[in-house]
Each structure stands twice: as C-alpha cells, then as structure tokens.
Amino acid sequence: MSNQDLQLDNRTVVITGAASGIGLELVKQANLRQMNIVLSDINFDMLQEVKAQLKLVDSKTLLVKTDVSQEADIANLCELSFKRFGSVELLCNNAGVCLNRLSWEHTAADWEWLIGVNLHSVAHAIRHFVPRMLEQPERSHIVNTASVAGLISTPGMAAYSASKHGVVTLSETLYFELQELQSNLGVSVLCPAWVPTQIHQSQKNRPERFGEHLEPKDELSIEYEKNMAQAVQSGRLTATQIAEEVFKAVVKNQFYIIPHQRINPLIERRMQSILSLNNPEAL
Numbered sequence: 001m002s003n004q005d006l007q008l009d010n011r012t013v014v015i016t017g018a019a020s021g022i023g024l025e026l027v028k029q030a031n032l033r034q035m036n037i038v039l040s041d042i043n044f045d046m047l048q049e050v051k052a053q054l055k056l057v058d059s060k061t062l063l064v065k066t067d068v069s070q071e072a073d074i075a076n077l078c079e080l081s082f083k084r085f086g087s088v089e090l091l092c093n094n095a096g097v098c099l100n101r102l103s104w105e106h107t108a109a110d111w112e113w114l115i116g117v118n119l120h121s122v123a124h125a126i127r128h129f130v131p132r133m134l135e136q137p138e139r140s141h142i143v144n145t146a147s148v149a150g151l152i153s154t155p156g157m158a159a160y161s162a163s164k165h166g167v168v169t170l171s172e173t174l175y176f177e178l179q180e181l182q183s184n185l186g187v188s189v190l191c192p193a194w195v196p197t198q199i200h201q202s203q204k205n206r207p208e209r210f211g212e213h214l215e216p217k218d219e220l221s222i223e224y225e226k227n228m229a230q231a232v233q234s235g236r237l238t239a240t241q242i243a244e245e246v247f248k249a250v251v252k253n254q255f256y257i258i259p260h261q262r263i264n265p266l267i268e269r270r271m272q273s274i275l276s277l278n279n280p281e282a283l
C-alpha cells in the first residue's frame with residue numbers, strides 16, 4: 001500500500017443504504033468531494049427523493065434498487081457501477097437493520113433477515129467488488145459498517161449483535177488478507193454507538209420473503225424495543241459527524257473507526273472478563 005493519502009475527489013463511491021441516516025450523510029460527504037456517487041437502497045422512491053433534494057447531477061449519479069441480502073442484487077450493483085463509471089475507489093457497505101427483543105423471541109425469519117441484511121450483504125459485496133477493485137492500479141478502500149454492538153454484547157439484541165460481531169471479524173480477516181497480498185485496497189470497520197437515524201424503524205424495510213414482523217411479546221422485550229428507540233434518538237453524535245469521521249479515516253487508511261470514544265471502557269471491560277475468565281459483566 002502506498003503511503004500517500006487516498007485521493008477521493010472526482011473518484012467513484014458506492015454506498016448501500018444511501019436513502020437515510022448515516023448512508024445519506026455519506027452521500028453528502030461524497031458530493032462535497034465531487035465524487036461520482038452510486039446510491040443503492042431497497043427503497044428506490046427515497047433514493048429519488050435524495051437525488052432531488054441534494055440536486056445530484058445525472059452525469060455523476062447512479063441510483064440502483066438493491067436488496068443487499070440478495071447476492072444477485074449485489075452482483076448487479078457491482079456490474080452497473082463499473083459499467084457506468086469504470087472504477088470504484090470507495091465502497092461503503094452501510095445498509096443495516098435492527099431488531100430488539102429477548103433471544104428466544106427471535107424467529108428463524110428474524111435471524112435470516114438480520115444476518116442477511118447486516119452480514120451476508122458484506123460477504124456478497126466482498127465477493128463481487130474485491131476482485132475488481134484489486135485490478136485497479138490506484139488505491140481504493142472498503143468501509144464495512146458494524147456497530148459498537150459488534151464489540152460488546154447487549155441484552156435484547158441477539159441477532160443484531162451476532163451480525164455485527166460477524167462484520168467486525170469479516171473485516172479483520174479481509175484486512176489481513178489484503179495485507180498479505182500487499183494490495184492497494186484498504187479496509188475499515190465502522191463501529192458507532194447510538195446515532196439519531198431511522199434504524200429503530202427497520203421493520204418498515206423488511207422484505208416479504210423474511211416473513212411478517214411480529215410485535216415483541218414479553219414485557220422485557222417491549223421495554224428493550226422502547227429503550228432502543230429512545231437511545232437512538234438521544235445519540236450524542238449526529239449521522240453527519242459519523243460520515244465526516246468515515247471520510248477522515250478512509251483517507252488515512254485507518255482500520256477501526258470508533259467515533260464514540262466514550263465507549264472504550266466497555267470494550268476494555270469485556271476483554272478483561274474474557275482474559276481473566278470472569279463471567280460477563282453487565283455493561
């Protein structure tokens with residue numbers, strides 16, 4: 001990997017989950033740098049609204065309806081992006097969904113949805129984009145969005161946390177492989193804590209093939225869901241700040257992006273419990 005900062009101005013970025021929250025702010029950061037932007041989301045109408053609101057110009061914009069949990073959709077996103085702009089210098093695997101309830105209230109369909117959208121999406125993107133990005137002579141970069149939930153464990157978030165822990169280790173694995181190849185392709189994993197977005201209303205984006213969204217039953221499950229919605233809305237950093245952190249980290253090829261540094265003691269406590277063989281402490 002060359003020591004020079006990654007050049008992003010006028011290059012091409014692909015962003016999944018681009019219609020809302022952190023994805024939308026990544027689009028704005030890319031637009032500030034006059035990048036060619038491929039916006040992908042399961043909600044195409046919202047993508048069109050974003051394009052209109054931000055006055056994105058046709059010559060530098062491509063909208064692709066994508067269900068990131070489907071490999072064929074990611075293959076199509078990759079094909080269309082390279083066909084339209086010739087190269088991809090930045091790929092942000094950002095789309096994600098959340099669900100809150102006791103572990104035993106997660107149905108098989110809930111697991112398939114969460115793991116499909118949050119983890120399989122990243123695996124599909126790696127499979128389709130990496131070989132093509134490796135062929136590019138210039139430096140390029142991939143950002144996988146995990147969460148602080150990928151570094152610690154929280155009650156009520158079994159499938160979400162499992163999917164995000166998966167994204168962290170998948171990203172670390174990819175990092176080591178790219179290092180061994182001495183490639184020009186960098187990778188980062190983004191692990192934010194709560195950020196005010198629409199993530200607590202993820203069920204709106206649940207495709208029919210993942211079955212009906214069932215309301216949580218147990219009182220504790222209902223409380224988890226309520227607490228999560230409140231926590232999201234009271235997040236200390238905005239989606240804009242998260243997107244700014246992402247672009248700063250990408251330019252300098254920083255792997256771990258943990259914008260809420262106040263969370264560090266919790267990560268440390270988990271690791272200390274593991275290393276000292278103590279039972280997990282509630283964080």
Ligand SMILES: NC(=O)c1ccc[n+]([C@@H]2O[C@H](COP(=O)([O-])OP(=O)(O)OC[C@H]3O[C@@H](n4cnc5c(N)ncnc54)[C@H](O)[C@@H]3O)[C@@H](O)[C@H]2O)c1
Binds near residue numbers: 017
């Ligand atoms: N908001 C937080 O507190 C927080 C914290 C840590 C990590 N994250 C992660 O940040 C990422 C972005 O989430 P956000 O907070 O901006 O939420 P958001 O709900 O505002 O945005 C998520 C976007 O993903 C899209 N999406 C959902 N399912 C999809 C699918 N199957 N295929 C393609 N697009 C799909 C939605 O339409 C939406 O536009 C997610 O991976 C999330 O897990 C969020």
